[in-house]
Amino acid sequence: MNDLELLKYPVGRFEMPVKISDEDVQEYIRILGNLPVELVKTVENFDDEKFDTEYRENGWTVQQVIIHVADAHLRAYIMFKRGLEENNIIVNPHTEKKIMDFGASHNNAVQTALQTINNVHNNWVLDLKSLEDHEFDITFFYPDAGRTMSIPEFLAIFSWHSKHHFTHIKSLKDRMGWK
Template identity: 35%
Template sequence: MEKDTLEQLRYPIGKFELPEAISEKDMDAWIMVLEQLPERLSRMVSPLTDAQLDTPYRPEGWTVRQLVHHISDSHHNSYIRFKWALTEDTPTIKAYDEKAWAELFDTRSAPIQLSLEHLRAVHAKLVYLLKGLSEAQLQRSFVHPDGNQKTTLKENIARYAWHSNHHCAHIENLLKREGW
């Protein structure tokens, strides 16, 4: 497979890019992506068979099942990071090895309904929280231990809206390629 094709399969919507200025319109759009993700994802993957769920979205990539569980795990971690940033002074968050998590027994084999229901609950709580934050709270931040990168909550909202669209595009593209 050509490098450009593999790169397109890995990053179908491009790599995450933070706008220089974040507008209220941006924030509303990103929160809407987060609000709609559980239903959007459920509509895409619920009709799939086990064989389809166990199909990688790209060569040497995760299966659809692993993607669903990854999204749930990742967004759960993100929700906790929001809470830490709101209650602690620029905390250094706990990173996790998402590739190792994706290889765990539950991620490779558990029914996707477990993560779809978890994602629905986490996102309901997350969106409720985000809609109530003040501008000062949105400027609070945390530090990621990989590179000591400081991230504001506004930036994290952007990152997880992108993350939602990024993985949905993986699944949507597979569904189109396979004619499912």
């Protein structure tokens, strides 16, 4: 893996597991539950200059990464809730770039985004822990991927997404020697 690839994908590119065990699902839930606290702890001493720093050259700023996670995970949580009501919902695609062009990513909205991540993840984990085993069989249809996905697969993606973007920020902090 070259340096740019490592900066873009610090935890590696996502690969859907062939088989997802109950233990894997519990680990995904743990990752989702830990993200808000780990993220807040990592950026607690950041000032505007640090929030406006790109995690890599020509990449998003820390602020944009946090806002993206808040937007993407809020959207995922809503899809998850819809999926509990109506099996095999169709997941409408969205364009990250288009969403990042809206106003929230151009002002100091980090604290609001961190609160959103905290609220979404706390509710998501509570909901996941309340599911009966058979409810994990609920599926989602992704037109972009042309495939149906189960809740465990959905969780695999969003636990990876959590680690992926958290590591963008944590790696930048470590490289820069920020406290």
